[in-house]
Amino acid sequence: MIGLIVAYTNNRVIGNAGKIPWRIKGEQRRFRELTTGNVVIMGRRSYDEIGHPLPNRFTIVLSNTASYEEENCTTVSSLEEAIKLAAERFPDKNIYISGGAGVYRAAMDLVDVMYITEIDAEIEGDTFFPEFDESAFTKTVDEQVEGDISYAYVTYRRK
Numbered sequence: 189m190i191g192l193i194v195a196y197t198n199n200r201v202i203g204n205a206g207k208i209p210w211r212i213k214g215e216q217r218r219f220r221e222l223t224t225g226n227v228v229i230m231g232r233r234s235y236d237e238i239g240h241p242l243p244n245r246f247t248i249v250l251s252n253t254a255s256y257e258e259e260n261c262t263t264v265s266s267l268e269e270a271i272k273l274a275a276e277r278f279p280d281k282n283i284y285i286s287g288g289a290g291v292y293r294a295a296m297d298l299v300d301v302m303y304i305t306e307i308d309a310e311i312e313g314d315t316f317f318p319e320f321d322e323s324a325f326t327k328t329v330d331e332q333v334e335g336d337i338s339y340a341y342v343t344y345r346r347k
């Protein structure tokens with residue numbers, strides 16, 4: 189199963205100046221729950237923001253300029269290579285495409301399901317989630333969380 193996981197605002201912002209431009213307590217719960225025990229694929233800048241391999245997951249970083257090699261982390265230079273490596277090394281695990289923008293764009297046609305956190309706010313940013321053909325997916329709203337900034341966990345499953 190190849191999934192994509194992202195949180196974006198009403199204006200489709202995912203990041204600003206290399207960081208996630210909101211702080212909402214608990215909002216990353218679904219990311220943690222889904223990806224734990226599985227494989228995440230992310231671009232070099234997203235990895236740099238976190239700064240270390242995520243615990244209890246295997247992280248594959250995409251980069252042509254850097255190399256991160258640790259117990260739970262490796263680096264490859266293309267998305268195809270990352271998916272091949274994940275499928276060969278961890279055939280029973282799910283793969284989660286975890287950003288950023290270019291990685292999401294490159295993976296969009298390959299993913300079976302998208303786990304999206306819709307942040308109900310307009311927030312300034314410089315990095316955006318790409319437009320996609322919503323008619324190719326069935327959308328379900330899994331959970332709505334109210335707060336200072338409300339958000340919803342939604343799932344888009346490819347038809």
Ligand SMILES: NC(=O)c1ccc[n+]([C@@H]2O[C@H](COP(=O)([O-])OP(=O)(O)OC[C@H]3O[C@@H](n4cnc5c(N)ncnc54)[C@H](OP(=O)(O)O)[C@@H]3O)[C@@H](O)[C@H]2O)c1
Nearest residue numbers: 194195203206207208231232233234251252253287288289
């Ligand atoms: N809201 C969310 O859910 C979410 C999720 C993830 C990230 N973010 C935010 O998004 C921003 C980072 O995203 P970004 O789009 O700027 O950068 P990014 O995708 O994380 O990293 C870009 C870098 O990754 C490498 N890369 C990307 N695609 C590649 C490919 N197909 N093959 C080989 N290498 C590839 C390249 O590294 P080299 O230059 O080293 O070759 C590229 O410069 C941050 O603000 C972060 O906080 C938000």
